[in-house]
Amino acid sequence: MFYGITIFVLNFIQIVSSQPSADQWHIFEDALYLVDNDTRLNYDQAQSYCQELGGNLARIDSDEIQSFLTDIVSPGFVPTRCFFIGANDIEDEDEFKWQDGTQVRYDGWSPGQPDDTEGNRDCACLWSSKNPSRHGQWDDTNCFNRMNFICQKRLYNFTLTSSRSNPGSGYVTCAVDIVDDNEILPPDDIRLSVGKTLASTRSIPYSSTRVIGQFRDSTFEIDNLEEDDMIFCHVGDLSRNTTSFSRIQFLPINFYALPGLTFSPAVDDIGSTSLTVTWSSWIPCLDTGEGPVVSYLVYVQTTGKELINAGEVDSDEGEGALHGTMELALTELEPGTEYNISVSAVREGVGGEGPRSPFVSVTTSIVSARRSAILENGILPWIFFGVSLAGNVLLLVVIIKLCRRRKKEPFQTRSLKGVRTTPSGSVPNDDQYEVPRARGDGEDHLYEGLRRKSSKYSEAEGYISMDGPDRVEYVNTIM
Ligand SMILES: *[C@@H]1O[C@H](CO)[C@@H](O)[C@H](O)[C@H]1NC(C)=O
Ligand SMILES: *[C@@H]1O[C@H](CO)[C@@H](O)[C@H](O)[C@H]1NC(C)=O
Ligand SMILES: [Ca+2]
Ligand SMILES: [Ca+2]
DSSP states (O other): OOSOOOOOOOOOEEOOOOHHHHHHEEEETTEEEEEEEEEEEOHHHHHHHHHHTTOEEOOOOSHHHHHHHHHHTOSOOSSOEEEEEEEEOSSSTTOOBOTTSOBOOSOOBOTTOOOOGGGOOOEEEEEEOSOTTTTTOEEEEOTTSOEEEEEEEEOOOEEEEEEOBOTTOEEEEEEEEOOSTTOOOOGGGEEEEEESSGGGOEEEOEEEEEEETTEEEEEEEEOSOOTTOEEEEEESOGGGTTTOOSEEEEOOOOBOOOOBOSSOOEEESOOSSOEEEEEEOOOTTTSBSOOOEEEEEEEEEETTSOOEEEEEEEGGGGTTOTTOEEEEEEOSOOTTOEEEEEEEEEESSTTOEEEEOOOEEEEOOSSSOOOOHHHHSSSHHHHHHHHHHHHHHHHHHHHHHHHHHGGGSOEEEEEOTTOOOOTTSOSOSTTEEEEEOOOOOGGGOOOTTOEEOOSSSOTTTOOOOTTSOSOOOEEOOOO
C-alpha cells in the first residue's frame, strides 16, 4: 500500500427517548419503573402487561428504591390505592418471592403486614395513602383484585463505536453492559437496525460478538448504507419503541471522501492497435478525496460503445516516489479509432473507488505504429529523470504547505509510509506526515439522555486526542 494511513473518525451518538414513555417510565439507578395509576389488572394480568413492555412487576430491595417509588405515588391518592409489585407468596405461604424467583429479603412491609387475611392474601402491593403508616409501604392483598401496578425494566448501557468507512458500508460495534445479577445477555438480544426512520428499519445480523469484562461487544457490517440512514442499536424488539429506553441511535456514518484525480491521463506510444496511458499518482491535498489509494482503474470508451474497465494498476508501483507516474499499456485497439480514456483512484476498503478523472481523447493511428523519436535519444531520459527528481522535491514542499494550511482544524498524526523528508528542515519531524482531519459536525447533535463517559476527549471538538483510543463512548443515562 502506498500510503499506510488509517484514520478512524468517531461518530456521534444520540439516544432516542421516545415521548409517550418518557412521561411514564422513571429511571432510577440501572432500572426503569412504570407506575401505572390508570390501568387496573389482577396480579397475573399485571405481570403479563409488564412483560409485554419488556419488564416485570417491580422488585424493591432497598430503601432507596422504596423511597424513590414512594415519591412517585406521593401525595397519597384519595381514596387510597395499592399498586401491585413483584413479591408474592402464592407457592409457599409466607415465603415471599420476586418474579425472578429470588427470595424477598428487604422488609418494606407496613406495620402488621403481611397478615394473609382470610388466608388468601398472597400478592404484595405498595400503598399510596394519606395514612403515613401505610404510605409507600407494602401490604399483602388478594391476587384477583384488579389494581394499579408498578413495572420495572432493566436499563442497558450502550457504547456505540464506528470507524469511518467508504460510502455505502459501515462497521459498527455496539457494546452493551450485561453485568446485572450475573445475567449474560444472549447475542441475539442485541440488535442493530438501519433505516431512514425508526419505523422503517431493516435488521442487520451481527458478524461477530464477544463478552469483554462487563460488556458484550457485537460488531455489525452494514452494506447498502445511505447517507441519511439512521442506525439504532437496541436490546430486544425495536417495534416496541414506545417503551424501550434501551436503545441508542447513530447518526449516519461519516464516510470517507473517495479519492479523485484532478487531471486527465496522458497517452504515449500511440500505435494503430495499442497505446500507453500514463497518469500521476493520487496526491493528498492536490487531488480530491482521501487516501490511502491502493490502486487505479483505467476506463476506455469508444464511439457508440459502453465504457469499459481496461485494467487495474496497483499503486504499489509508485511506492518510494512521491509523485509516481503510473502507466498501463492498452492493446487490441482498433486502428484509426477515437478513444476516451479516464482513470479512477481506489482507496482501501470495500467500495473505495472514486470518481473517474477527466478523460483524454485519443485516436489510434491508421498505419503501423510510429515510435516517438524522443525516446530513442539517449540523453533525454536522463534529463527527464533530473527534472522529475527536482519536481518531486518541489512537489513535496508544495504538498506539505498545502496540507499544513488545511490543518487549522484538528488533525491526527500518523506515520506515512513512502513519503520522504527533505533535508531542509522545512518538513515535519521523523517522516511523520500530517493529515488534515475531515470535519464532523459534532455540534449539531442531540445528546438527550446521554452522558459522555470518558473525559479523554476534547468536549468542544468531539475529536479524539492524538494518542487516545479511536472511539467515543456514550452511555444512555437518562437525566
Ligand atoms: C398518574 O400517572 C400519570 C402518568 O405518570 C401522571 O401524569 C399523573 O400525575 C398521575 N396521577 C396522579 C394522581 O398521581
Ligand atoms: C468522448 O467524450 C465526449 C464528451 O463526453 C463525447 O462527446 C465523445 O463522443 C466521446 N468520444 C468517444 C469516442 O466516446
Ligand atoms: Ca399469603
Ligand atoms: Ca394484608
